[in-house]
Amino acid sequence: MVNEAVNKPAQVSETSITVTGLRVVKALVGNPPQSVNDLAKVMGVTKTAIVAQLHELLAAGFVERFTQRPTGRGRPRHLFAATHAALLLLFANSQRIVVPAIWRAIEEIGGSQLSQEVLRRVSAALAEHYGHRLHGTTPAERLDELGRLLGEEGMLVDVAEDDQGRLILRRRSCPFIAMFEPNRSVCFLDQQMMSLVVGAPVRQTSCRHDGAPCCTFELDSAGSP
Secondary structure (H helix, E strand, O other): OEEEEEEOOOOOOOOOOOHHHHHHHHHHOOOOOEOHHHHHHHHOOOHHHHHHHHHHHHHHOOEEEEEEEOOOOOOOEEEEEEOHHHHHHHOHHHHHHHHHHHHHHHHHHHHHHHHHHHHHHHHHHHHHHHHOOOOOOOHHHHHHHHHHHHHHOOOOEEEEEOOOOOEEEEEOOOOOHHHOOOOOOOHHHHHHHHHHHHOOOEEEEEOHHHOOOOEEEEEOOOOOO
């Protein structure tokens, strides 16, 4: 029998998950793809309840659907499996421990010089990831495009002009929250990536770690990154 993926998982956004949805995810993680009947039997709930949860989990990117094609006559059967995003959801607390530990190890091995080099290379890799997908010719156009692209990836980002006509990017969700460390070196990662992508300096004007509701970045169209 051949399993063929028919639904790609959606980009994951910051979303809530119900208690039943979390149970479905836990029933799928580490197991072969399961059918609705399989899940209903394991969880002791109705198939209708399982289907409702699977629709939400598919939309959120925590579950993907496969079609199991029959070897002879018969109808294809839908199977469901947990995505990598589901693993991240379940083990978020572990990330909060492991990632800072890795960051401290980098500092202990090579000091601030190695940390800065790591940040520089990560910023460059992210800039390469996003840069070739943008088509704007001015820094303002590219920053606006970058904001939309980040939004498509599930991040909460707004780009707009302020009262003085300056272009501001508001990042309401932080992808590097688990990497935060007291000296805040990682906070420069976003700033450097944006500067490289738009082709002009971008400076951070507020930070959630200082009590601001979100991190904001301002485009400076003069000069070079």
